[in-house]
Amino acid sequence: MKTRDRILLTALTLFNEEGEQNVTTVDIANEMDISPGNLYYHFKGKESIIENLYSQYDSGVAQLLKQSEIAQMSLEDHWYFIYVIFEEIYKFRFFYLNQTDILQRYHDISRRFKRLVKYKVKTIETLCQSLIETNALNDSLVESQQLAENISFTLLYWFPYQQLINPGEEYDKIIHKGVYQILSLIVPYAQLEDRTIAQSLLSIYHSRI
Amino acid sequence: MKTRDRILLTALTLFNEEGEQNVTTVDIANEMDISPGNLYYHFKGKESIIENLYSQYDSGVAQLLKQSEIAQMSLEDHWYFIYVIFEEIYKFRFFYLNQTDILQRYHDISRRFKRLVKYKVKTIETLCQSLIETNALNDSLVESQQLAENISFTLLYWFPYQQLINPGEEYDKIIHKGVYQILSLIVPYAQLEDRTIAQSLLSIYHSRI
DNA sequence: GTCTATATTAGGATAGAC
DNA sequence: GTCTATCCTAATATAGAC
The missing domain is CATH 1.10.357.10 (Tetracycline Repressor, domain 2)
Structure with missing residues (x-):
């Protein structure tokens, strides 16, 4: 599974469970064990996700x-x-x-x-x-x-x-x-x-x- | 009208109009022409309001x-x-x-x-x-x-x-x-x-x- | 009670090395 | 593609003078 898709999937899961505004870009990156910088390589930001x-x-x-x-x-x-x-x-x-x-x-x-x-x-x-x-x-x-x-x-x-x-x-x-x-x-x-x-x-x- | 009550009223109006999370303590103070410090004299913080x-x-x-x-x-x-x-x-x-x-x-x-x-x-x-x-x-x-x-x-x-x-x-x-x-x-x-x-x-x- | 000034923190975002 | 380090900004909150 490509990183880009894993980001989307992880973000979706966290948003559903914790509420969108309680999940930061860093939370998403941590959950996937990648760096925040990496996340920003794939997406312009949270809004884009x-x-x-x-x-x-x-x-x-x-x-x-x-x-x-x-x-x-x-x-x-x-x-x-x-x-x-x-x-x-x-x-x-x-x-x-x-x-x-x-x-x-x-x-x-x-x-x-x-x-x-x-x-x-x-x-x-x-x-x-x-x-x-x-x-x-x-x-x-x-x-x-x-x-x-x-x-x-x-x-x-x-x-x-x-x-x-x-x-x-x-x-x-x-x-x-x-x-x-x-x-x-x-x-x-x-x-x-x-x-x-x-x-x-x-x-x-x-x-x- | 006491400042304490004015804060509550102003906050209520702004929350209803803009949405709670789009209104900061500074917004409330500005709207009333008082300082943020003054607001914090009357209330412990946003949650308390x-x-x-x-x-x-x-x-x-x-x-x-x-x-x-x-x-x-x-x-x-x-x-x-x-x-x-x-x-x-x-x-x-x-x-x-x-x-x-x-x-x-x-x-x-x-x-x-x-x-x-x-x-x-x-x-x-x-x-x-x-x-x-x-x-x-x-x-x-x-x-x-x-x-x-x-x-x-x-x-x-x-x-x-x-x-x-x-x-x-x-x-x-x-x-x-x-x-x-x-x-x-x-x-x-x-x-x-x-x-x-x-x-x-x-x-x-x-x-x- | 009220002000000004400032500290603190968290979240979003970028730069540059690897 | 990925990491580390760092910056920027906005929001919360406090200290101390008046």
Whole structure:
């Protein structure tokens, strides 16, 4: 593994564990047993490392969102999609845990992050629409735009919330609870026929919590 | 106004506007036209200022929550209660905007913040229970504990979310939208008779957005 | 209580040898 | 590519005069 990539990986791990602002360039170098000078040979500075990590995250999620537009998805695919989005966020969770700070300090990332959030909301709205069109959701009750915003809101703050409420909880459980949470946002709007399906989905996830 | 209080007020304003970590003790002193040395005469340091501000916030909210336990509240009182909680959070919004960072760095505040959140969830759960007992909400559909957590979740992250999505939005609008958001979490569970009331409430708030 | 001046430290970053 | 040594800056904090 090349030093450049090891720097990115080490930085990501430390940022996720300690919080971005509690990790210095020297910390990263120490953790890898290289000198700070060496680190600066590969990257202009800390900001440059973070921007690289953001690019990884951004293109990963963008690809996922694009796929969901192309593929015709079944109801179960929808849950799987939510699940995979959560996993991608988890990998780069420090962007979410220290969101406000990072967006206050790195303007370029802020711009791109906001763009991605809008793209996410739009995609989720389309998913909700498709659930209405297949009559899984009751059209009269649901404002699909409002529901999509609720789901995005949950995706955005689920990890900070869990860190606050259940610090040290394992990765799997956190994500399962997140999917459950989103499912429970949707259930009230489900048609009577599909409500049974949805509620059995709920109980499957509930058993894993 | 005593210098000590002016320091607290100035610090609060700057923290809310610029973010806690972007404001130094020298910034606070400059803004007030006093010397940094003078500031350190009144407070041991930045941490001490923040702890003082947190105490103000904590006791303010705790008092509100206590009142809600004592008083018998009508349906409209409940909305007013949510509204007032939002206002209190807004006054000290930097604790919410930079939540993870502040809780990572100031352990004493972290402890107290978590305790307050638990108290909040408990109080909101009681409110939901009372809505079920007066048959405003459908008992069979709603897990009052789940609903209470959803409402708390919204209270916790509404301001960071609005800053992300609608930066520069006015204070009134943000809070109205927040109340609307919480209302829309509850409406699906409302009994048919009360649903009309709830939905008219919704449209009142909607008109103010 | 308030000021000026200064010490201390930590983090980010560079220069130059190997 | 990597190291050692060093610089620069910003932020916290203190000492001592007024």
